[in-house]
Amino acid sequence: MTYFNLIRIIAFSFLITLVACGKEEQIQLNKEYQGVEAELWSYFEKFEAEAAERGMAIDLATAGITGSIEKIHAHGTVGLCNHRLDQPNHVVIDIDFWTTASDNAKEMIIFHELGHCYLERGHNDAKNSDGTCASIMRSGRGGCIDFYTSANKNDYLNELYTEGSSN
């Protein structure tokens, strides 16, 4: 390979990266969720994207799912799916949790609440042999250990959407 060809390949790769990033940004800017606090939008969008990767078409905005970040007074509760007349499927995330949690923890809790609000799932406290939770739909009182990380979230997401569609 000549030096010139190498430069061309690097320049081309760089261009592809730019185009790819630009496209992603455009999608994010176009997507709006009425009645959902803007900080939650990217997680709502990811919930739809993960479903799409598994062959499920989900549109949370059309489904009327709303959401907010506020103080939850129930002890130990970091997320809720509320059913009010004016907001029948409203995700609430606790503000104290929100300001300190990692991105994966936020994603897990939001996806859990969307599991209730959109997928209409109940709780599942099944455990893996190592004591970790088999589902992110765990109640939090079932004694299993949360283990939603970048490395293993794929299994949890498969479980989330597959169980949701069969129930």
Ligand SMILES: [Zn+2]
């Ligand atoms: Zn729950």
